[in-house]
Amino acid sequence: MVGRRPKQESPHVEASQRICTRVRQLRTDRKWSQQRLAEEARVSYATVRALERQVTADPGVFTLLRLADALEVSLMDLIGSDLDDQ
Numbered sequence: 266m267v268g269r270r271p272k273q274e275s276p277h278v279e280a281s282q283r284i285c286t287r288v289r290q291l292r293t294d295r296k297w298s299q300q301r302l303a304e305e306a307r308v309s310y311a312t313v314r315a316l317e318r319q320v321t322a323d324p325g326v327f328t329l330l331r332l333a334d335a336l337e338v339s340l341m342d343l344i345g346s347d348l349d350d351q
Contacts, residue, residue: 281319285316285317285319287343288302291343292336295336299317300313306331306334308332
């Protein structure tokens, strides 16, 4: 198409997908609803829903910290860092 550039993938897509999957896994392991996680983490339900549905590609660090705290994991555990494998 004339005038349109091909859509480029964000360099953070893989990390974002890993975080979304990890949040959902930790939440369901606790048998929590998305609403319960939102309340425990003091974030909006829409934030949790968007994150798990991968609607938002770049959740803020404060959101991730609140989710990690509510889920009782470290930030590194939440984001699924590969640093431990090195």
